[in-house]
Amino acid sequence: MKRESLLAALGALALVVCAWAVPWLKFVLTIALAKGIAVLGILLLLRAGQVSFGHSMFLALGAYTMAFLAPMEDEVLLLLPAAALIAAGFGLVIGLFLVRYRDIFFGMLNLAFAMVLYSLLEKLYAITKGTDGIRVAALSFAGTEPERGTQEWIVFGIALGLAILFGLLVRFYLASPMGRALAGIKTRETRLEFMGVPARRVLLFAYVLSALMGGVGGALVAMTTRHVTPQIAYWTASGELVFIAILGGAGSALGPFLGATAFELVRVYAAAAVADAWQMILGGVLLVVILFAPGGVWGLLSRRWRA
Amino acid sequence: MTEAVTRRAAMLGAGATAGSLLFAGSGAKAQGKPSELRVGITTFLSGSASVFGVPAKQAAELLFEEVNKAGGIGGVPLRPIFVDEAPGTDHLVGEFRRLVQNEGVQLIFASISSGSCLACTPLSDEMKKTTVLWDCGTQRIFEEGQHPYAFRTQGYGTPEVLAPLLYLLKHKPDFRTLAVINQDYAWGRDSWELWKSAMDVLKPGVRVVAEMFPRFGATDYSTEVTRLLAARPDVILSTSWGGDLVTLLRQSAERRLFDRSTFVLPVCEPSLPILGRTMAAGHIIGTRGDHWNNHPSPKDPARLKRFVDAYRAKYNEYPIYPCHHMAQAISATQAAYAKAIAAKGGGWPNDAELAAAFRGLTFDTPTSSITLREDGQGLEDQIVGISSFNTQYPFAVPKDMILFPAAMVSTPVGRKSVDWLKSLTPDFLSQIPAPIAG
Numbered sequence: 001m002k003r004e005s006l007l008a009a010l011g012a013l014a015l016v017v018c019a020w021a022v023p024w025l026k027f028v029l030t031i032a033l034a035k036g037i038a039v040l041g042i043l044l045l046l047r048a049g050q051v052s053f054g055h056s057m058f059l060a061l062g063a064y065t066m067a068f069l070a071p072m073e074d075e076v077l078l079l080l081p082a083a084a085l086i087a088a089g090f091g092l093v094i095g096l097f098l099v100r101y102r103d104i105f106f107g108m109l110n111l112a113f114a115m116v117l118y119s120l121l122e123k124l125y126a127i128t129k130g131t132d133g134i135r136v137a138a139l140s141f142a143g144t145e146p147e148r149g150t151q152e153w154i155v156f157g158i159a160l161g162l163a164i165l166f167g168l169l170v171r172f173y174l175a176s177p178m179g180r181a182l183a184g185i186k187t188r189e190t191r192l193e194f195m196g197v198p199a200r201r202v203l204l205f206a207y208v209l210s211a212l213m214g215g216v217g218g219a220l221v222a223m224t225t226r227h228v229t230p231q232i233a234y235w236t237a238s239g240e241l242v243f244i245a246i247l248g249g250a251g252s253a254l255g256p257f258l259g260a261t262a263f264e265l266v267r268v269y270a271a272a273a274v275a276d277a278w279q280m281i282l283g284g285v286l287l288v289v290i291l292f293a294p295g296g297v298w299g300l301l302s303r304r305w306r307a
Numbered sequence: 308m309t310e311a312v313t314r315r316a317a318m319l320g321a322g323a324t325a326g327s328l329l330f331a332g333s334g335a336k337a338q339g340k341p342s343e344l345r346v347g348i349t350t351f352l353s354g355s356a357s358v359f360g361v362p363a364k365q366a367a368e369l370l371f372e373e374v375n376k377a378g379g380i381g382g383v384p385l386r387p388i389f390v391d392e393a394p395g396t397d398h399l400v401g402e403f404r405r406l407v408q409n410e411g412v413q414l415i416f417a418s419i420s421s422g423s424c425l426a427c428t429p430l431s432d433e434m435k436k437t438t439v440l441w442d443c444g445t446q447r448i449f450e451e452g453q454h455p456y457a458f459r460t461q462g463y464g465t466p467e468v469l470a471p472l473l474y475l476l477k478h479k480p481d482f483r484t485l486a487v488i489n490q491d492y493a494w495g496r497d498s499w500e501l502w503k504s505a506m507d508v509l510k511p512g513v514r515v516v517a518e519m520f521p522r523f524g525a526t527d528y529s530t531e532v533t534r535l536l537a538a539r540p541d542v543i544l545s546t547s548w549g550g551d552l553v554t555l556l557r558q559s560a561e562r563r564l565f566d567r568s569t570f571v572l573p574v575c576e577p578s579l580p581i582l583g584r585t586m587a588a589g590h591i592i593g594t595r596g597d598h599w600n601n602h603p604s605p606k607d608p609a610r611l612k613r614f615v616d617a618y619r620a621k622y623n624e625y626p627i628y629p630c631h632h633m634a635q636a637i638s639a640t641q642a643a644y645a646k647a648i649a650a651k652g653g654g655w656p657n658d659a660e661l662a663a664a665f666r667g668l669t670f671d672t673p674t675s676s677i678t679l680r681e682d683g684q685g686l687e688d689q690i691v692g693i694s695s696f697n698t699q700y701p702f703a704v705p706k707d708m709i710l711f712p713a714a715m716v717s718t719p720v721g722r723k724s725v726d727w728l729k730s731l732t733p734d735f736l737s738q739i740p741a742p743i744a745g
Contacts, residue, residue: 024408227426
């Protein structure tokens with residue numbers, strides 16, 4: 001446990017150093033942190049043995065909330081919670097229905113909702129500008145409008161801060177009785193019910209929390225890229241999040257961030273090295289992880305300590 | 308054993324990361340004349356739009372080699388750095404930053420997809436890096452904001468839709484019904500809005516019997532074809548492209564839809580070599596510009612022939628319009644550097660001086676010359692014609708071509724396309740030039 005916090009602190013420091021030494025990586029790392037926050041939500045559901053193949057809908061909700069509200073209200077300190085709340089609210093509404101299902105049905109229904117959202121974003125052309133997407137208007141931070149360089153650092157800082165905050169939150173949550181009950185859903189749900197713990201409510205709580213983190217992740221992506229397109233809700237984007245969860249490993253709250261950083265760096269360097277075959281490298285990395293390191297990057301690290 | 312593998316893998320990974328990071332840091336910005344001129348090029352290297360992206364990349368490689376053989380630009384050799392735009396916006400804007408901050412590119416050729424262009428253009432403002440929009444067609448770029456560092460070296464949606472409409476009104480003025488079948492994404496919707504706005508004022512009273520937006524990448528159009536056969540429209544408009552268009556036209560040909568209705572296909576030129584004889588004669592075809600292989604009176608016939616022959620010799624296929632758009636971007640770059648270097652008395656221009664040289668620039672293409680307006684939009688002439696077959700080409704080429712001067716069919720600076728199109732009057736038709744001989 002001590003090692004985990006040490007590693008987290010070292011990781012955060014490494015990210016800051018990287019972002020400082022290589023300016024263009026700051027952007028890539030901000031995106032990685034944002035996606036890491038969203039993948040934390042997937043990790044919660046994985047604890048309950050459930051895989052969501054539609055988690056990108058919460059990213060999209062967060063990102064589009066940002067894009068739609070920014071012209072009216074440019075204060076990030078208000079926009080970010082708004083994005084989180086809208087995603088959490090939506091998660092609560094569809095969660096009421098989704099937590100009745102398990103396994104493949106849970107995964108597929110999530111996928112279905114995400115694709116409905118994707119289609120709406122694409123087809124309501126007059127409102128969403130379709131596949132061309134919406135530009136996120138200029139933002140202000142606590143009343144100030146810093147220039148580009150400072151702003152990039154601020155967004156990076158917010159992402160890092162939120163990543164640490166949500167990482168700690170998830171860690172405490174998973175250690176709490178509510179979090180422990182998630183593992184109960186995975187092993188045997190009836191036992192939970194016999195103990196008087198309502199399994200659906202346990203899962204619903206985790207689902208809403210994961211939606212909230214998805215919304216925050218999406219809002220951060222929108223703040224960083226400053227342009228949102230429906231592609232963020234597409235099933236390949238959801239697949240990417242599950243990919244990151246596997247790559248990072250589900251053993252620790254650090255896993256999603258390790259996975260997201262590894263994913264973004266592999267992708268960006270693969271794209272730089274071989275522009276027309278980067279998908280093959282990414283696929284190769286996933287295969288290697290599945291075959292040789294089923295616990296993901298986190299599994300590799302923790303196994304080294306134990307040995 | 309596994310332990311050893313793990314450790315080695317970890318070491319390798321760490322080494323690779325450290326190495327690449329070191330490498331990444333070395334891309335320092337050159338002052339004065341650089342040892343090479345790096346150009347970042349974003350294009351589709353995977354996915355369905357790679358039917359445009361890969362030929363354009365091939366054209367770029369061919370032309371960069373040619374320019375370098377002739378001594379580069381101002382004695383500096385060029386090096387293209389290609390980036391795949393298929394992974395989406397968040398990846399692409401990251402790549403844009405990498406190209407500027409790490410690779411140290413002097414300028415960027417951005418994007419086939421309009422979504423990519425809309426994401427990259429504001430970035431060009433922020434990073435003050437000259438960005439040539441080499442292929443995307445959305446009218447939103449220069450109509451919704453000012454972009455001091457972005458320039459589009461080819462036409463865009465409005466002229467590319469208006470020219471075929473004017474051609475139709477000239478060629479078949481008595482049509483009464485029309486159906487549209489476009490891909491279900493931004494361009495499909497945008498182009499229909501542009502067309503409808505202009506058609507409603509230039510020829511009021513046309514009945515739209517079907518508006519269909521099949522899924523992007525659809526492989527089966529039997530329902531749509533059945534509906535079109537039943538609705539019997541005089542004219543069928545489709546701004547679809549790539550594999551979608553090939554499939555639609557093949558399935559239409561099988562069920563003899565070509566015999567019943569006149570098709571208007573503004574973006575069909577890249578699909579014609581694939582369709583070969585399946586394409587029917589007598590339909591209105593466009594190429595997003597004037598660069599047809601059988602252009603009857605190109606400005607520089609020798610240069611056009613040299614480009615087409617060299618491309619065919621190297622890649623064994625005819626160049627399609629994205630190849631020409633790439634060539635235009637490269638020609639514009641050469642001309643802009645020549646202008647900027649001359650203005651600086653032989654010195655190497657910085658970013659602001661390069662952008663200043665692009666504004667108002669006129670450069671030659673094999674078929675014509677293009678001027679970049681004060682808002683950054685290029686004025687590219689449009690040639691539309693009727694599909695026909697001759698002995699020279701194994702696929703359809705236009706005949707009875709009309710050349711629409713760019714200034715006539717482009718939205719004036721400072722106005723929005725839809726508003727401008729709605730303000731046209733039927734008198735506008737009298738401005739249509741006569742067909743060019745050939």
